[in-house]
Amino acid sequence: MSQSAVVQAIATYGPISRASVAKLTGLSKQTISEIVGNLEVDGWVRTVGQTEGHVGRRAVVYEISPDAATVASVDLGGTKVRVALCDLTGCVLAERTEPTEQSGGLNVVEQVSRMVRATSTDSEYGELKFVVVGVPGVPDATTGAIHMAPNISDIDQIDLANELNQRMGVEVLVENDVNLAALGEHWMDNRTDADDLVFVSVGTGIGAGIVVDGKLMRGVSGAAGEIGFLPFGADPFEAESLKTGALERVSATEAIVGQYRDLSGNTLSVPAIFEAANAGDADATTTLDNVALQIARASASIIAILDPSLIVMGGSIGAREELMQRVTRFLGQCFPRTVSIQPSKLGAHAALAGGASIALSHLHMSLFAEGQKGAEIRVPPPAFETFKAGVS
Amino acid sequence: MSQSAVVQAIATYGPISRASVAKLTGLSKQTISEIVGNLEVDGWVRTVGQTEGHVGRRAVVYEISPDAATVASVDLGGTKVRVALCDLTGCVLAERTEPTEQSGGLNVVEQVSRMVRATSTDSEYGELKFVVVGVPGVPDATTGAIHMAPNISDIDQIDLANELNQRMGVEVLVENDVNLAALGEHWMDNRTDADDLVFVSVGTGIGAGIVVDGKLMRGVSGAAGEIGFLPFGADPFEAESLKTGALERVSATEAIVGQYRDLSGNTLSVPAIFEAANAGDADATTTLDNVALQIARASASIIAILDPSLIVMGGSIGAREELMQRVTRFLGQCFPRTVSIQPSKLGAHAALAGGASIALSHLHMSLFAEGQKGAEIRVPPPAFETFKAGVS
DNA sequence: GTTAATTCGTTCTCTTATCGAACTAATAGT
DNA sequence: ACTATTAGTTCGATAAGAGAACGAATTAAC
Structure with missing residues (x-):
């Protein structure tokens, strides 16, 4: 399927008509109609009115349905834990910050999963689909332990992604916080x-x-x-x-x-x-x-x-x-x-933004480009002010 | 098409039966039969006998037809110009070395194109499809000039790739020689x-x-x-x-x-x-x-x-x-x-090998994966001794 | 206000790549 | 000779997508 290309186009070029998507992707109009139809039925996109003022028939315009699902981005620092819940467009729906549990190890795991759960059920948001955690250390790809992280005790003794995954029942990705910050700045x-x-x-x-x-x-x-x-x-x-x-x-x-x-x-x-x-x-x-x-x-x-x-x-x-x-x-x-x-x-929120961008990319990939080799969906960032306001 | 996957499999796993290709690629048997049939008609692959000794019907095994086409790899140094002509499997068919034309500029262009032409028509090789040139400098992607190359005079005044392309009528890629050497070592x-x-x-x-x-x-x-x-x-x-x-x-x-x-x-x-x-x-x-x-x-x-x-x-x-x-x-x-x-x-031949690997990848891409996004064909290197012997 | 030009979206048909299942062919071991 | 096994073909079936034609809706122009 070329679902991914269509989603990409709708996500990137905001409210957009099916005819325009056809031109952008190079696919034919009826292919777009069918794909968009399916996406709408499944709730991933929605109509937002019609074009007006142009010559020709009015076009129905679509956009990504922001509240179809949510992702969480966690910045697990040595002193503070920040959690941001984002919708599909990257807008921050809810945020919370706590001092990091100094006892470390599994207690931090408990703290993070509690905070994520609390944030995501604060009110009526879309289902939580993905969590990215930024840590001040080097995640070991094979064991899941976090090396070189002196600021959080015993965090190198456990498989962080796995422990969090078991507690929250959602896919969890752990990444170095500076890497996430780099991605965040790049995204914005x-x-x-x-x-x-x-x-x-x-x-x-x-x-x-x-x-x-x-x-x-x-x-x-x-x-x-x-x-x-x-x-x-x-x-x-x-x-x-x-x-x-x-x-x-x-x-x-x-x-x-x-x-x-x-x-x-x-x-x-x-x-x-x-x-x-x-x-x-x-x-x-x-x-x-x-x-x-x-x-x-x-x-x-x-x-x-x-x-x-x-x-x-x-x-x-x-x-x-x-x-x-x-x-x-x-x-x-x-x-x-x-x-x-x-x-x-982005200052202190760079890693949070980077986490959100990874989470959204992963989510889109798993939803719309399952098992495609070269596929890559680039979710456009929300307006800078919107994001900044959400996490301030 | 999944031509690229089939070619990749045949190139990588040497003489191989269609049934085995089907297992490797995950495609069905008759799809493979059709694709391999087309490739054989077009001369890109050929049969090399049958399996024997196993239970069951004998399988016809195929391999890449080495002489279906050739590529040239050029190492344009400050003192020497080396040209190697390779077949589709990366084996060196012919090689020649000359002192670099010290007058520089277009004279070097003439020298290279003359050497490539001479090497490729030495005898009955497949058509020359691609040329990669390694230079001791930084190729400018927009102008085609070679910057920071003090060893070859006036080479920063001309669009090297373009000039060569016009003289030889083949697609030419210019790349830094150390980059090519890195690729060559990686390939081998x-x-x-x-x-x-x-x-x-x-x-x-x-x-x-x-x-x-x-x-x-x-x-x-x-x-x-x-x-x-x-x-x-x-x-x-x-x-x-x-x-x-x-x-x-x-x-x-x-x-x-x-x-x-x-x-x-x-x-x-x-x-x-x-x-x-x-x-x-x-x-x-x-x-x-x-x-x-x-x-x-x-x-x-x-x-x-x-x-x-x-x-x-x-x-x-x-x-x-x-x-x-x-x-x-x-x-x-x-x-x-x-x-x-x-x-x-690879010593002094690393850049030459790297050029060959790029040339072969590009050629395979243009032949079998025209306009596919994530496609990438990795041509396996020839046996180290074979290559070394060809350029010594 | 009628007409022309333009754009949107649908319907219908056609092509192309691929798969699945059934079937034929050939081979080694018993 | 018989059987299990592997190779390869034939014959639909399916699904993604393209292309053309057509109907619908809208503005511009006369």
Whole structure:
């Protein structure tokens, strides 16, 4: 069937007539009529009136039926758990946030499944069909355990996707949170010219998510984008660099606080250091310069290897305007080509958006392109403001 | 049509009966009979006898008709032009090598098209259907010019693919030589477990070709893998590093010769420096250690960002056993995960093999999967010895 | 206000790829 | 010779989709 193509066209080109879908897809009119008819009977699309003002007969226009089903996107962080319930168009129907269960392990599983259940039955939404969970670690494809996630205890001892699946009875996908953030930014960007992007997150740690050809690059062991281990910043041949990562040792929260303390003798939080720099504190300025220099080098490495069209900076530190400006300046001094660097548009909600985009793609695939090889449905993002409002 | 699946099965599983193809593809027996019948009439496959010794009726077995068509793979280097003519199974039918026309520009175009024509009409081969040319530079997708190719003069002034196409009347694809080498190694490796690899070439320059998911990663401007510009080795903030690349300044031919001269006062060629190191020359040993250290850092960068399953070292310098051992040792000291590092199996012929693999894939696609979206035909490589013998 | 041009959507027929089942053919082992 | 087994063909049946023709509804133009 070419159901997927039809759904894709309706989803992408908003309210649209069957004749237009025929032109867009290249399929014949009656094929479209039949497919749309079936979709309408099954409740996936619905009519929204008629065209008017044009020459010729009025066309009945269709759109995706937003409430035919829902998906949930979960951002499982070390301190907070966020759950967003989205309809088929990606609009946020309900959201809730809780502090993460610090006892970790199965208790977190219980917490997430309880929150998802509560959110999805808040009122009369469509059936929950898919859940995507973003975690601050590397999901192991075979065992389902989450490696390198020091912020959530015992999360590497259980098969997270499987445990959640059993409790909720819905298909669950677990993905690294930075990867999801990269996808989220890419989704909302919705660019047609180039289909790639690297999301660089600087916060308690430093990491990157890579989108190439609209798809996530994970690497064989799921560790693609672990730029904390780039071999510069600290001496990469010191033992400590093998554990923490040479670059991470000089560019994440702890390193920034430490560096400022070494220079000034005072211990300030990272936001306070930014304040101090803005107020003219020379030590703070030096600290930020040093950090930005390292991040510029990291960006240069990424560009040298991947040649992306865009780098998006995110995380509590990375997205700061003061840092971005410095990074852009330094990058110009150590790399011949210029690449656009932009701050994250979605901020703390990037991973949530990425989860929603994956969930919707998967759902559409399973519904309309069951077992087709090259099929790929790209669900267009909702208006930026709509999404932002839903999760604020 | 599922022609592509049938061709794929016959190409991959050698001489094979129609019944077996049916089982492999999941298509029904008479569908296979019809498709194979058509392919045989058109000359793409042929029978090669019957099975014997099994219970039941004897099966007629088919294989790809090797001489139904040919493709040419060209390695257009700064000093040599190599042309290999391959049949449909990837076997080399004829080969020729000439010094590169030093006048550059259109003269090189003439040289290549003359060589290809001469090679393909040497005797009675199948019709030439596709030509792939590997160049030491970055092909511009829009203009067809080759950027960053200092070794072939004026090659950035012309639309290479187009000029060649007009002279030869065959479809021509131009690709970076390191990218082709990466594909060639990947093709010959023919691994089923993981479908990615990074080819690192160290010679007059340093560069990398990246294969992910069986496909080349090119980047937006075709500059992916330009690891000469990784921001370490020399100081990346010096003006010279913006031109030559910070890493390239300390790891390619010129840098190695220079470094040894600085240490010892003597000027030796790179092979001579390797000899000296093997003979116990401390300065040569130090030089090679330094170079290997930088290449290990480059490898660490690649692994941190891409997380590949394999790195293949190539180029006149990179493939040397003495260097590889050092790189492996240093990499273990600056990166926590171990990744397999292997020397190039194809040596100077890697790009030629990569060109052949692309040419064959394209040809099969255009013949049997015209305008199918997700279609992809993977032509299995010939036996390693067969190929090697053909181009030696 | 009638007519022409235009667009939408349906009906009907035709093509093409594929499958399923029945049937014929050939072979090894008993 | 008989049987189990595998190979390959013949003969419909089915389903996705294309193409053409036609009816319906609407605006523009005279």
